[in-house]
Structure formats: C-alpha cells, structure tokens
Amino acid sequence: MYQEPIAPRGEPSVVVIGAGVAGSWQALLFARAGYRVTLLERDTAEMTQATSHWAGGMLAPWCEAEAAEPLITHLGNRALDLWRTYLPETPFNGSLVVAHARDRADFERFARMTTDHRRLDAQGIAELEPALEGQFREGLFFAGEGHVEPRRVLPLLHEHLRASGGIIRFETECDLEILAQQPDRIVIDCRGLGARDQHPELRGVKGEMVIVETAEVELARPVRLIHPRWPIYVIPREDNLFMIGATSIEAEDTGVSVRSALELLSAAYTVHPAFGEARIVEIGAGLRPAFPDNLPRIVVSKQKISINGLYRHGFLLAPALAEMTLAYAQRGFMHNEVMRSA
Numbered sequence: 001m002y003q004e005p006i007a008p009r010g011e012p013s014v015v016v017i018g019a020g021v022a023g024s025w026q027a028l029l030f031a032r033a034g035y036r037v038t039l040l041e042r043d044t045a046e047m048t049q050a051t052s053h054w055a056g057g058m059l060a061p062w063c064e065a066e067a068a069e070p071l072i073t074h075l076g077n078r079a080l081d082l083w084r085t086y087l088p089e090t091p092f093n094g095s096l097v098v099a100h101a102r103d104r105a106d107f108e109r110f111a112r113m114t115t116d117h118r119r120l121d122a123q124g125i126a127e128l129e130p131a132l133e134g135q136f137r138e139g140l141f142f143a144g145e146g147h148v149e150p151r152r153v154l155p156l157l158h159e160h161l162r163a164s165g166g167i168i169r170f171e172t173e174c175d176l177e178i179l180a181q182q183p184d185r186i187v188i189d190c191r192g193l194g195a196r197d198q199h200p201e202l203r204g205v206k207g208e209m210v211i212v213e214t215a216e217v218e219l220a221r222p223v224r225l226i227h228p229r230w231p232i233y234v235i236p237r238e239d240n241l242f243m244i245g246a247t248s249i250e251a252e253d254t255g256v257s258v259r260s261a262l263e264l265l266s267a268a269y270t271v272h273p274a275f276g277e278a279r280i281v282e283i284g285a286g287l288r289p290a291f292p293d294n295l296p297r298i299v300v301s302k303q304k305i306s307i308n309g310l311y312r313h314g315f316l317l318a319p320a321l322a323e324m325t326l327a328y329a330q331r332g333f334m335h336n337e338v339m340r341s342a
C-alpha cells in the first residue's frame, strides 16, 4: 500500500523519543539515511528503566517460531541481515536447544514447530559446547541465529548514531503532543510502555531474570532448555557472566518472586551442575510492551510515527521495523501486516 510520504522534500529533522532498542535502531537508520536526528530519553545513559536493559538479547527468529506468528520469523530473518550490516561484530554462533530425556515429547514438539535446525546427538552437543558433554542425549542446533548483550549493544548503537551525526539527550522527558505540533519535523514515538497515553491497550508482560557469575562453565551461544513447566535459557555474557531467563507473567510489577528465582536457578543447575556454585550477581525483571495480539505495530499519522508492541522480540525485530519506518518516510511505503494509519 502507498500513502503520501510525510517528509517528501529536503532534509527534515527527526526526533525519536525513547532510546531503548526500538528507538536506537530508528535513530540510527534515519541518521544513516541523511536525516538530522535527535534521540531523546528520559532515563540516564545506564537505561535501567528501559525494558531493553533486562533483555536476553537473543536474535532467534527460528527458535521463536515455536510460539510466535510466522511474521516474527519473517521480519526477524530480515533483521539479522541488518544486524550483520550495521554491527558486523554481532556474534552469530547459533542457538542450541536441549532437553532432558524425560521431556522428549516436548523436545519433539519444539523440533516440529521450528525450522532451520540440525539435530545433534550427545557427541554433536559435546563438539559444539564441550562444557555440556554428558549432560544431554539430543539437541537442536539453529546455526543461523545470533545474540547480543543488551547492556553493551545499546551504548554501541548510541555511539554509531553519534558517529553518523545524530544527537542523544538523556534525562530528557518529552511530551509527544507538543513535539508533534512543530512542522517540518518527524516525531518517532518509541516510548515502549510509556506510550500508553497513545495506546491504552498496551500491557506489560513481566520477564524475570537472574545473572550469575562462574568461571566453571564456558558457553559460546545461548542454550535453551525445553521443560514442560520451566523452559529457560542460559546466555553467556562477557566476564564469566550468564543471564538465566526468563519468566513470562501477565503482571506489571517488577518484583521477582521466590518461586520464579528458584525455578530459573534450579533449571539452570540441571543444564550444568557448576551453576550450583555460581555467584548470584543480579535478580531483576522487565516489562515487555505488548499489544493484545502480541505483534509489533507501526502507527503513522501526519506528523508522527509510533513503533510499539515489540513484546519478547525487541532485539530481534527493531532493525526491520526501523527499515520499514524509513521506507515509509522516504517513499510512503506501508507494510500491510505491521503498519496502519492512525
């Protein structure tokens, strides 16, 4: 579908509100396309209030197909190319999915629901991840997937934005309506759950996580454990850190329950017993911004564009959504499945 581009001439300025993963990618792609970009964020540069701060950072379009719509895999696949292009240092070591023998039925279901994986036996798992030798008899290897460390990649995206001529202002709370009243400017709203004034149907889906530190385990890629009650993943980070995540609870407080902490840690212990001796560094939770259909949405109007509802796929999808928004601003291109007019 085609609509009149909102910035047909010249070099308009773009104001992006919200420097989470959605806003950072929007700002970067518009800056690279030659727009004058300012990214405004109410939080400090540490971004601890952003959902993005709490994420695992998996770029896993094929694994996510187990529970998500085909659109997520499709957009995610395109986004992987953009991660590779704009941040070539992004690790693409694949994802490993494992299950204990008693959970074989769930493992087979996961295998059926997903594509682009290769089956591994115990030896194949040990070759890929020597630390897991003897722990699992079967695995699925999704070779094309990647992962980023959110707390490192956000500052990196901001650095790339500055290098492309963009400006970032932290500790700057914005009023969308006031900003959008000024002509010759595109306002891109990436406020996540902060955008409920525009999207009352947005909800937060709580994701609890634990970060542990141990030098006894070495992993090169995210490992997902299939489990009927506690499906978890363990993601290696720098400095011997591992993120263990994540719950998915329809609640909007950011407290972590004893039950969730026990389940996350117990499941990690069954991935590798050395996690039993690991040091707990942090326990926390973030709220995933989600629309009722759990799909991302770009809403366009005369002067503003809103990107939201990235749910559990913000890191995976943000580059593809930014590319779409840019195509709309430049050429009036509307992606029928994701974009709508206000």
Ligand SMILES: Cc1cc2nc3c(=O)[nH]c(=O)nc-3n(C[C@H](O)[C@H](O)[C@H](O)COP(=O)(O)OP(=O)(O)OC[C@H]3O[C@@H](n4cnc5c(N)ncnc54)[C@H](O)[C@@H]3O)c2cc1C
Pocket: 017, 018, 019, 020, 021, 022, 023, 040, 041, 042, 043, 047, 049, 050, 051, 052, 053, 054, 055, 056, 057, 058, 059, 172, 173, 174, 175, 190, 191, 192, 193, 194, 195, 206, 207, 208, 209, 245, 246, 247, 285, 286, 287, 288, 289, 308, 309, 310, 311, 312, 313, 314, 315, 316, 317
């Ligand atoms: C535990 C957990 C694990 C996850 N794991 C993954 C994963 O492995 N892979 C993946 O792809 N996704 C994952 N996600 C999902 C991902 O984190 C979210 O989809 C994504 O962070 C949403 O990004 P966002 O930029 O829309 O929102 P946010 O990151 O919340 O950013 C919005 C920003 O807008 C700012 N803001 C709000 N109002 C204003 C205002 N008025 N003025 C200025 N600034 C404002 C906020 O301070 C905030 O920084 C996970 C989420 C959780 C909680």
